Amino acid sequence: MHDTPLISFSNVSKRYPENETPSLAHVSFTVAAGEFVCLVGPSGGGKTSILKMIAGLVEPTSGRVDRPGEVAMTFQSGALLPWLTAGENVAFGLARRNLPQDELAARIERELSRVGMLALKDKHPGELSGGQRQRVGIARALALEPQVLLLDEPFSALDAKTTAELHDDLVRIWRETGKTIVMVSHLIEEAVSLAEWVLLVQHDTIDEIFRIELPYPRRDTEGFHKEVMRIRNAFFR
Amino acid sequence: MRHSRHVRHVSHTATLSYPHSLVQRLYSLVLGPLFIVALVFLLVNVLPPAAVPHASIPLSTILLATLHTFIRLAIAYVLAVAVAVPLALLATSSHTIEEFLLPVFDILESVPILALFPVFVVLFLQFGFLNGAAIFILFLTMLWDIVTTLVGGVKIIPKEIYQAAHAFGVRGTALFTQVTLPALVPQLVTGSIIAVAQGWNLIIVAEVLHTYIPGGTTEQDLFGIGAILVKAASAGDHGTFVMAVFVIVVLIAVLNLVLWQRLLHYSQRFRFD
Numbered sequence: 001m002h003d004t005p006l007i008s009f010s011n012v013s014k015r016y017p018e019n020e021t022p023s024l025a026h027v028s029f030t031v032a033a034g035e036f037v038c039l040v041g042p043s044g045g046g047k048t049s050i051l052k053m054i055a056g057l058v059e060p061t062s063g064r065v066d067r068p069g070e071v072a073m074t075f076q077s078g079a080l081l082p083w084l085t086a087g088e089n090v091a092f093g094l095a096r097r098n099l100p101q102d103e104l105a106a107r108i109e110r111e112l113s114r115v116g117m118l119a120l121k122d123k124h125p126g127e128l129s130g131g132q133r134q135r136v137g138i139a140r141a142l143a144l145e146p147q148v149l150l151l152d153e154p155f156s157a158l159d160a161k162t163t164a165e166l167h168d169d170l171v172r173i174w175r176e177t178g179k180t181i182v183m184v185s186h187l188i189e190e191a192v193s194l195a196e197w198v199l200l201v202q203h204d205t206i207d208e209i210f211r212i213e214l215p216y217p218r219r220d221t222e223g224f225h226k227e228v229m230r231i232r233n234a235f236f237r
Numbered sequence: 238m239r240h241s242r243h244v245r246h247v248s249h250t251a252t253l254s255y256p257h258s259l260v261q262r263l264y265s266l267v268l269g270p271l272f273i274v275a276l277v278f279l280l281v282n283v284l285p286p287a288a289v290p291h292a293s294i295p296l297s298t299i300l301l302a303t304l305h306t307f308i309r310l311a312i313a314y315v316l317a318v319a320v321a322v323p324l325a326l327l328a329t330s331s332h333t334i335e336e337f338l339l340p341v342f343d344i345l346e347s348v349p350i351l352a353l354f355p356v357f358v359v360l361f362l363q364f365g366f367l368n369g370a371a372i373f374i375l376f377l378t379m380l381w382d383i384v385t386t387l388v389g390g391v392k393i394i395p396k397e398i399y400q401a402a403h404a405f406g407v408r409g410t411a412l413f414t415q416v417t418l419p420a421l422v423p424q425l426v427t428g429s430i431i432a433v434a435q436g437w438n439l440i441i442v443a444e445v446l447h448t449y450i451p452g453g454t455t456e457q458d459l460f461g462i463g464a465i466l467v468k469a470a471s472a473g474d475h476g477t478f479v480m481a482v483f484v485i486v487v488l489i490a491v492l493n494l495v496l497w498q499r500l501l502h503y504s505q506r507f508r509f510d
Contacts (some may be wrong), residue, residue: 095407
């Protein structure tokens, strides 16, 4: 809509061998650089498959996916290696970059600091809370300096207070870095709190797209509730 | 953001607990072995004729024999780990290979090792390498315990971990050394504990080789604590028997305290939640 799309799906379908029916069919959308997009919808609707296709982890059965090379992803569980410290986990993400030692250390420090985890750099994941692990996962992804940051239900296992704090931090990070963010969530409220665009993924396709034009922070404002209701109506239609 | 819709379709592995505190660890070091030694002492004394235990073999010889046995076990264990890791990774490398190999492993694991022992002994006798027969039988005993736990370990590595590694470009050897191998540490430790325990069980028969050799003599037995136990028991040498049991139990308890308990504790760090 605005610029040349950074991510483009053209009539994409995905069928997994173990399923008779396609998980996704005729999915088409584009995402421009710097946009914050959230995919919402019921479980098993294909949201994560779309995200993994953007990440290059899953290939489409048919159709075309255009995606930039520099994509980083965070996972629902955090996917941190339990035997590495927070700092080492961030370094793990940079393993293939062969950065000079001082630059590697600087990046680790910068990104852990950005997510408020520098003081816990030497802690192992087992010593961190769920929210702290997600922060490290985000730092690990940001350290790659990607064009696109993909978030797969990063807050689904967290309590309400931690989730609210992370929402604020994510919006701040998005504004600071100007990264394109594509996130998956099963909560409409979360999508409306964060994203500029909400894609409703149900019935095996992108069912509807919503533009959210509200100032941040959005939680518990009149506009926020109206947008939530608008998407909810489409969801239960 | 643009959207064009072409067609709308509606459409653990169980974890082993380990003693945390020094008191708990000392308990396992002192009380457990003490119980076993007391039990053995009691049994040999109620068996007629109940002579006062007096060891005919000096303690230094028993200790040296224990060292020989320990080296045999250690060699067999290292070989078993070296073979088990690639075997477990091969078995889980694809669904097709898994479907083929796991039933084969099940069968091989079920074959009673001792039934094959006479064959191995005669085979190794041809090369004049009787130690090899004992090490080989210990290796086979340990192998399947480690393979089985490692296969289970590979299966519980979360898929997301591999996806994350893939997303960060970590593949091939780096994936093996930085992800798979560390992720298997807990299973390697638990499998090793079980395997080495099985090795200690088997050592009693693995060193008394003459019984498996046609026309064999006790000269063909290996020098080790297993052979000493068998000889002492058959000769009614209760003193040597109790002393040998005492040494073996102390060694196992010390190994448990300084090696296995520490490794178990350390391996917790490698567990996924």
